[in-house]
Amino acid sequence: MDAIDAVRPPAGDIPARHWRGGPVDCAGCEYAALRGLPDQRGCEPGHACMQDAYARRIDRFFRWHPEQGNAQLAHPYFEVRAIAARHADVFRLPALAADPDETVRLQAALRLPLAQLRRLAADPHREVRMRVALRLAPPDLAALRYDPDYGVRELVARRLPPALLPTMAADAERSVRMRVAQRLEMPALWRLARDPEAEVRRIVVQRLPPALLAGMAGDADWRVRWEVAQRAERAALAALADDPDPEVRRAVRERRMAAPASVPASVPTAGSRQGALHV
Helix, strand or coil: CCHHHHCCCCCCCCCCCECCCCCCCHHHCCCHHHCCCCHHHCCECCCECCCECCHHHHHHHHHHCHHHCHHHCCCCCHHHHHHHHCCCCHHHHHHHHHCCCHHHHHHHHHHCCHHHHHHHCCCCCHHHHHHHHHHCCHHHHHHHCCCCCHHHHHHHHHHCCCCCHHHHCCCCCHHHHHHHHHHCCCCHHHHHHHCCCHHHHHHHHHHCCHHHHHHHCCCCCHHHHHHHHHHCCHHHHHHHCCCCCHHHHHHHHHHHHCCCCCCCCCCCCCCHHHHHCCC
16 A cells, blocks of 8 residues: 555545535445445545545545546546546547547547557647657657647657758747757758857757858857857857957857867856856
8 A cells, every 4th residue: 555545634635525516425326335345445435536526536546446447438527537547448548539628638648559649649739739749659740840839849849850850940939949959960950050049049059060160150149159169160269259248258268278179168157147058
């Protein structure tokens, strides 16, 4: 028996309440025969009860009686259906892809076989589609590249096959383009060197071949130029020696004083400027 099951609800805990409202009625429950059984073989109002409106008590009932999962997938209370779905046989789950409640569909998305998961790729609820994006096989993610929710597209950008990743380089959301920049390879990576967001260009500079960084030395954002100063070929540092930003100039001086084979990895330490370098 785990720690949760070993402790009965303390005084003042949420009172037992039927999911339709009113008190729990054991006499009218289909599992009334379990009431007299000891410990986890039975049930207990206010602690482990499928009639209760409190999801934690419903969950405890199904953990005590997981074999009842299949029987309750059509229960009128969505919390019962959702929790039953955690214990039901996998072959019973496809029907839940059309459940009217997103909580139930989310549970289906957590357990459905990958071949069935594609049915939920167009689910109206973002949380369901996000779970789909986390579980779908990478080759099947292409349909979610243009999802209306940026959180879904960001997950897609983390897992999409590299050959398809350039198709997301013009995404409207900065965070999505940042994920693309972290994975995109040359020459497609160069497309993001002129991204309107400095956070995206910084990632590009961190990954471009050093020989190409001289072209980024005139970037409008000091953080991007600082990254250039860290990695550019030493011959390209002259363009940054008189940079208007003191942190960039300091980075150039440190590079010039260092041994030719070394590349400093420290970040600026001038007050809030240090935090501004981290996205």
